[in-house]
Amino acid sequence: MVQPTGLPVEAVLADVAEALVRNGSAVLVAPPGSGKTTVVPLHLLDFIDGKILVLEPRRLATRAAARRMAALLDEPVGTTVGYVTRHDRATGPATRVEVVTEGVLTRRLQSDPSLAGTSLVIFDELHERNLQTDLGLALALDTKSGLRPDLGILAMSATIDTDAVAVLLGTDGAPAPVITADARQHPVDIRWTPPPPRQRGTEGHVANVVRRALADDQGDILVFLPGMGEIRRVADLLTDVLADVRLLHGSLPVEEQDLAISPSTPPIRKVVLSTDIAESSLTVEGTGVVIDSGLARAPRFDARTGMTRLQTVPISRASADQRAGRAGRLGPGVAYRLWSKMEHAARRPHIDAEITQVDLTGLALELAAWGVTDPRRLRWLDPPSPSAWAEAVGLLERLGSLDDGRLTDSGRRMAQLPLHPRLSRMIVDAGKDAGLAVWLATIIDERDPIRGRPDEVPTDLALRVRLLIDRSFSLPGATISSLTHLRGTASDLARRAGVQALDEVNLDHTGVVLARAFPDRLAVRRGSPGRFQLRTSTTAFMAPSDPLATEDFVVAADLDGHRKDARIRLAAGIDRDHVIASFAHEVDESRRLEWEGERLVDRTTQRLGGIVLASVDRRPQPSDETTTALVRRVRDEGVKVLPWTDKAERLRSRVRHLRAGMGEEWPDWSDTALRATADAWLGPHLSGATSWPEVQALDLARILRSALDPRLADVLTRLAPEEITLPSGRRLEVDYTGDQPRVSVRVQEMYGVKDTPMIAGRPVVLELLSPAGRPIQITSDLAGFWRGSWHQVRKEMAGRYPKHVWPEEPWTLPEGPSS
Numbered sequence: 001m002v003q004p005t006g007l008p009v010e011a012v013l014a015d016v017a018e019a020l021v022r023n024g025s026a027v028l029v030a031p032p033g034s035g036k037t038t039v040v041p042l043h044l045l046d047f048i049d050g051k052i053l054v055l056e057p058r059r060l061a062t063r064a065a066a067r068r069m070a071a072l073l074d075e076p077v078g079t080t081v082g083y084v085t086r087h088d089r090a091t092g093p094a095t096r097v098e099v100v101t102e103g104v105l106t107r108r109l110q111s112d113p114s115l116a117g118t119s120l121v122i123f124d125e126l127h128e129r130n131l132q133t134d135l136g137l138a139l140a141l142d143t144k145s146g147l148r149p150d151l152g153i154l155a156m157s158a159t160i161d162t163d164a165v166a167v168l169l170g171t172d173g174a175p176a177p178v179i180t181a182d183a184r185q186h187p188v189d190i191r192w193t194p195p196p197p198r199q200r201g202t203e204g205h206v207a208n209v210v211r212r213a214l215a216d217d218q219g220d221i222l223v224f225l226p227g228m229g230e231i232r233r234v235a236d237l238l239t240d241v242l243a244d245v246r247l248l249h250g251s252l253p254v255e256e257q258d259l260a261i262s263p264s265t266p267p268i269r270k271v272v273l274s275t276d277i278a279e280s281s282l283t284v285e286g287t288g289v290v291i292d293s294g295l296a297r298a299p300r301f302d303a304r305t306g307m308t309r310l311q312t313v314p315i316s317r318a319s320a321d322q323r324a325g326r327a328g329r330l331g332p333g334v335a336y337r338l339w340s341k342m343e344h345a346a347r348r349p350h351i352d353a354e355i356t357q358v359d360l361t362g363l364a365l366e367l368a369a370w371g372v373t374d375p376r377r378l379r380w381l382d383p384p385s386p387s388a389w390a391e392a393v394g395l396l397e398r399l400g401s402l403d404d405g406r407l408t409d410s411g412r413r414m415a416q417l418p419l420h421p422r423l424s425r426m427i428v429d430a431g432k433d434a435g436l437a438v439w440l441a442t443i444i445d446e447r448d449p450i451r452g453r454p455d456e457v458p459t460d461l462a463l464r465v466r467l468l469i470d471r472s473f474s475l476p477g478a479t480i481s482s483l484t485h486l487r488g489t490a491s492d493l494a495r496r497a498g499v500q501a502l503d504e505v506n507l508d509h510t511g512v513v514l515a516r517a518f519p520d521r522l523a524v525r526r527g528s529p530g531r532f533q534l535r536t537s538t539t540a541f542m543a544p545s546d547p548l549a550t551e552d553f554v555v556a557a558d559l560d561g562h563r564k565d566a567r568i569r570l571a572a573g574i575d576r577d578h579v580i581a582s583f584a585h586e587v588d589e590s591r592r593l594e595w596e597g598e599r600l601v602d603r604t605t606q607r608l609g610g611i612v613l614a615s616v617d618r619r620p621q622p623s624d625e626t627t628t629a630l631v632r633r634v635r636d637e638g639v640k641v642l643p644w645t646d647k648a649e650r651l652r653s654r655v656r657h658l659r660a661g662m663g664e665e666w667p668d669w670s671d672t673a674l675r676a677t678a679d680a681w682l683g684p685h686l687s688g689a690t691s692w693p694e695v696q697a698l699d700l701a702r703i704l705r706s707a708l709d710p711r712l713a714d715v716l717t718r719l720a721p722e723e724i725t726l727p728s729g730r731r732l733e734v735d736y737t738g739d740q741p742r743v744s745v746r747v748q749e750m751y752g753v754k755d756t757p758m759i760a761g762r763p764v765v766l767e768l769l770s771p772a773g774r775p776i777q778i779t780s781d782l783a784g785f786w787r788g789s790w791h792q793v794r795k796e797m798a799g800r801y802p803k804h805v806w807p808e809e810p811w812t813l814p815e816g817p818s819s
Contacts, residue, residue, distance in 0.1 A: 002042045002072050007035030009181045016040060017047045019177040020120065020152045024144070025169040028156045030181035032280060032322055033329040036156050037061075037124050038068045041097050042081075048152070050119030053108075054099045057130045059085045060250060060257050061282045065124075066090065066099040068283075086418055087492050088254075102132030103418050109139045110369055110415065113147055120152035125280045127160040127318070129353035129381070135363055138378040139370060141168070158280060158325075159318040159350065161381075168379055186328040188290075194340045202293055202338070203230055207237035209291050209336050210271060214243060217334045219288015220270040222278060224323050226295040226312045231273045238271065248274035248284070251447045253481050261285060276315070279322050283329070290327040290335040292320060298351070299358040301388065314339075316348045353382045360384050360392040361421050365401060369415040373405040398519060399425045417497060419445055426517035427497050433513045436505040438497060439465045440514060442490040444557050444570065449486055452477040455543045459571045461557065462510040463547070469503050511574025514555040515582045521556040522579065523568075524611045532556075532568065535609030542568045553579050576613060583608050593620055593629040598692040600629055622688045630686050630695055634678045639671050642682075648700035650736070654720040655708070657736040662719075666712065669704065681707040719760045727753060740765045740780065747776060747797075748804065754811040756782040771801050786811050 004010060009030050019026035030036040041054050056062040066083035073080055082091030083099040091098060100108075108115065115121070121140050123133060137155075144151045155165050166175035195205040206223060213221050221243075225231050228249050238245050248260035261278075263285040264270035270286060276296045278284050296319070297310040315323075320337065327333025337344065355363070363384065367375060375384045384392075396402040399421055401411030414424035423441040430437035443449070443464050450457050450464065457477060466473050468486055494502045515522060523532035523540055529549035530542045540559060548554050551573040558570035580587060591604045602620040606613040620626045634641065652669045659666035667673075674681070685703050689695060705713065720741070723731040730749060735742040741759050744767040756763040756779075763780040770776050776793055779785045790810070798806045807813055 002039070005035060005039060005072070007033075007039055009035040009039050010043075012179050012181045013040065013043045015177075015179045016154070017044060019179060020044070020154060021047060023177055024150070024171065025153045025176040026155075027162055027165050027169065027176055027178045028154060028181070029158070029160070029162055029178065030156065031158050031185060032325045033185070033283070034181050036181065037065050038072065040154075040156065041122060042069055042072060044120060044154075045080075045096060048119045051095075051117050052097045052120045052122065053105060053115075053118055054097060054122045054124055055102060055105050055133065055136060056099055056124055057102060057128050057133060058250065058277055058282070059088070059101055060248075060261075060277055061125075061280075062099045062101050063088070063254070064261060064282055066097075069097060069099075087489060102130060102136055105136040106132060106139065106366060107418065109136070109143065110366070113139075113143055113370075115140075115143060115148060115151060118151070120154060122154045122156060124156050125158075126155045126165065127157040127350070128280065129351060129355070131354040131358055131360075131363060134353065134355050134380060134382070135366060137168075138380055139366075141379050142370075158322060161350070164381055168381055185325060186330070186332045188324050188328040188333045188335050190324060191334060191336045192341045192344075193336045193338055194343075195338065202295070203233040203237060205338060206230075206234050206291060206293060209338065210234075210238060211241060213289045213291060213334065213336065214241060214269065214271075217289045219327075219330070219333065220264050220272070220284075220286035221289040221291060222284050222287045222326055223271065223273045223291045223293075224279070224296075225273060225275060225293050227275060227297050227310070230293070231275070234273055241271070243269045243271045245271045245273065248272050248278055250275070250277055251482075253485065276319070276323075278326070279319060284326065286330070287326050288330060288333050290323055290333070292323045292335060292337050294320065294337060294339045299354060301357060301359045314347055316351045317344065318350045320344065320347070355380070355382050355384060359420075360388045361395050364389065364392040364396055365411065365415055365421045368396070368402060368405070368407045368411065395520075396421060399517075400429075401425060417493070419493075422517040426513060427493075427499070429516050430513055433506065433509050434497070434499045435494070435502045436465065436507070436509060437513050437516075438490055438494045438499050438502060439468060439505065440510070440517075440557075442486055442493055443468075444517075446486055446489055447482070448570065449479070449482040450475055450477040451479070454567060454569070455545075457569075458547050459542050459554075459568050460547050461514065461570055461572045462507045464570075465505060465510065466507060469505065510572040511553070511555050512578050512582055514557055514572045515574060515579075518555050518557055519583065519586075520609075521559075522574075522583070522608065522611060523554050523556055523571075524613075525550070525552055525554075533611065535611045537610035538564065538566070540566045540568050542571070548573050552576060579608070580606070580613060587613065593625060595629075595633065595692075600626065600691055620690050622690055626690050627683055627686045628679075630689055630692075631679045631683050633692070634682060634695075635675055639674045639678070642700060643696045643698060644700060648704060650722060650733075651701050651704055653736040654716065654722070655704075657741065658716070658720050660739075667708065721759065724757050724759065724764065726750075726757070734759065734764065738765070742767060744769060746771065746773070747793075747810075750782065751807070751810040751813040754783055754786070756780055770797060771804055783811070 016026060016028055028036060041052050044052060056065055062083050062085050066077050066081050069081040070077045078090040078092045079094055081097045082095040084091060084104050085101045086103055123137055126133060140153055144153060153169055155169060162178050166178050169176035193209055199205055210221060210223060225234060228251060231247055231249060235245055235247060244264060246260040248257060260272050261282060261284050272284050294315055295312050296315050298313045300311045324335035327335050372378060375389060401408055401414050401421060410428055413428040414421055417424040417427060419441055423445055427434060427437040427441055440461055443461060463475060467475055467478055468483060520536060521534060523534045526533045530544040530546060532540045532554060534540055540556060542549055548571055553574045553576060554571045555574055556568045556571045559566035559568055586608055588607050593600055594603045600620055601617040603615060603617050605615045655666055655669050685698060720736060721734060723733055724743060725731050732743045732745055742765040747768040765780045766782060767775055768777040777785060794806045
């Protein structure tokens with residue numbers, strides 16, 4: 001029996017127990033610090049025969065909740081109350097309340113869908129809406145509706161859409177009961193403290209507000225920052241303050257985490273720099289002041305890049321209230337919000353559910369292991385979006401874990417490991433490289449052991465593996481605590497995966513092993529060192545000085561999420577032969593004729609997605625294919641690229657003239673028509689050609705004449721002769737480019753000619769020139785010219801060219817030029 005604690009939730013404990021006994025499900029809404037996490041499970045032991053599972057979203061909160069409950073029972077952890085996380089366990093034969101992390105609940109449901117021996121599952125802090133929480137709730141509800149109608153489910157939260165949760169947990173169309181515990185919250189003075197207009201960077205402003213709070217306010221200080229980088233930078237700025245500065249982050253060793261939440265030692269005040277890990281479930285003892293940056297790291301998935309990255313985002317109004325409430329648990333408190341009141345009003349009321357924001361590949365694998373191929377079969381607060389679901393299923397198929405929606409043998413083994421499917425696939429299919437795969441999975445799944453500026457931290461995963469297995473090897477930025485943590489995590493993962501020889505690794509195989517997890521992240525170097533193209537055709541980069549910057553191929557395990565040009569954070573090199581061997585079933589070999597300037601080449605290409613693995617050029621052999629390629633270039637670029645001579649152009653103009661005057665009996669030899677029909681009139685003359693210079697050597701006049709109907713070819717000279725012959729015997733070239741045939745001739749050469757020459761019964765347009773070759777008259781009525789304007793022209797010409805003969809009646813002279 002638990003002694004009364006005086007916490008607000010005790011007032012509704014009987015209502016919670018009654019709701020669960022009568023309905024099997026209930027929703028409890030209680031503010032932070034009301035005791036719901038620790039008091040409710042212990043009280044329900046008197047009404048529940050079997051085991052109670054309490055689901056916590058964070059490992060630190062899991063341990064802290066178990067320790068607090070054990071302390072209330074005056075027992076050590078592992079007796080009545082125990083906990084289980086992925087890497088830590090404290091339970092015993094008498095344990096009836098197990099506090100577990102989300103993944104642990106999923107594993108238990110997968111191994112035993114009936115949850116034999118468990119009577120109640122409590123989902124604490126449901127408002128955080130983690131993906132694993134939503135998955136665990138969906139599976140538990142499925143178990144309750146089928147195998148275990150007697151399984152109790154209790155959802156607890158401080159801020160959540162209670163109506164939606166009650167409907168989700170309800171049965172037979174009736175919502176589950178909602179019980180609300182009144183708050184016992186001391187007043188909290190909200191102080192809006194946005195940074196000065198010209199101040200750059202969050203950290204400097206946070207440090208200044210910490211100094212202000214130490215001077216003006218009472219109690220220990222809890223500072224909310226988005227990530228470890230900001231925490232360390234603020235800590236560096238506070239080395240001069242008279243306070244005990246402690247850090248609280250999930251990546252820190254357990255001892256440092258426990259120190260951060262433990263009471264301070266008066267008179268020294270405590271300043272805890274924390275992420276949102278301290279927002280709910282966790283009590284940081286002694287807190288009287290909260291300083292809230294208003295920021296958090298949240299996972300966001302980009303379906304185009306296939307990457308989920310933690311992004312810094314503004315928190316919701318509900319999260320801000322949760323954080324501020326931490327200052328009012330012991331007495332009146334103060335909350336500094338480092339943004340404006342106006343900005344606060346524009347923020348979202350609640351955080352977005354992770355299921356709507358992150359990569360769903362792990363969820364799809366879990367549901368496949370559950371026997372569900374369509375997520376609509378289960379009950380969700382927010383169902384998976386169809387597009388994100390399709391993306392996840394597609395990746396599982398590429399990883400070989402799904403076949404027609406069902407788990408393959410590899411998929412079943414993958415589902416047994418508490419990893420993202422990419423990483424579990426890397427381990428189960430690694431063979432002799434299983435030890436290397438475990439190290440790689442650990443590094444990628446946990447946190448990079450090397451800290452520093454992005455341009456200074458090497459991307460090579462092989463260096464990190466060597467750092468972990470070779471105690472004599474060191475790299476700047478690596479700490480002993482981070483390496484110790486990774487080694488312990490890798491040992492635990494190896495045990496789960498059945499891998500024995502963890503230290504027997506071949507670092508030369510790093511890229512090959514990594515490619516099994518990230519087949520879509522193969523990248524080829526393009527141009528300068530550090531510039532790469534992924535097989536999805538997007539670009540990525542690393543520092544030009546990076547050890548992998550000059551590799552021809554790398555496999556990128558971690559990118560910063562930018563769509564157009566992502567920074568590669570973790571990668572491994574892989575040589576061309578291993579690329580071809582690893583992706584043999586996906587390599588597409590194609591052969592095609594392509595142009596290299598004026599040269600046509602027969603190119604054989606091996607391609608993997610958007611990456612060209614190899615390309616070999618040969619001189620093409622004459623064939624229908626080469627002829628088609630030559631003709632295609634003419635059609636693509638236009639007939640202007642062909643070797644048009646004056647003779648060929650004159651032939652075209654003669655035929656165009658006849659077509660215009662006599663109709664479509666004559667062919668259309670316009671640029672457009674010749675371009676469209678190049679395969680018919682030009683193709684036969686390219687047989688045997690394999691290069692553009694051979695095209696440029698063609699006799700187009702001969703080719704066009706051969707394409708002309710023989711009957712038309714016979715009358716072409718009569719109807720549109722190339723030349724006309726004057727009575728003097730002089731031949732004049734006829735220009736057919738205008739509407740009428742035209743001849744340019746010095747006027748003196750027309751002496752002795754009375755009438756206009758005719759072609760096909762029509763007069764020729766005469767352009768009469770001066771002795772200097774300048775036009776003096778254009779006419780198609782020579783006789784009229786002689787009798788009319790010639791007299792005026794004669795006077796002008798005689799004045800300009802007195803040495804030439806300018807007769808009054810030139811048609812009466814003998815034919816031929818006179819001077």
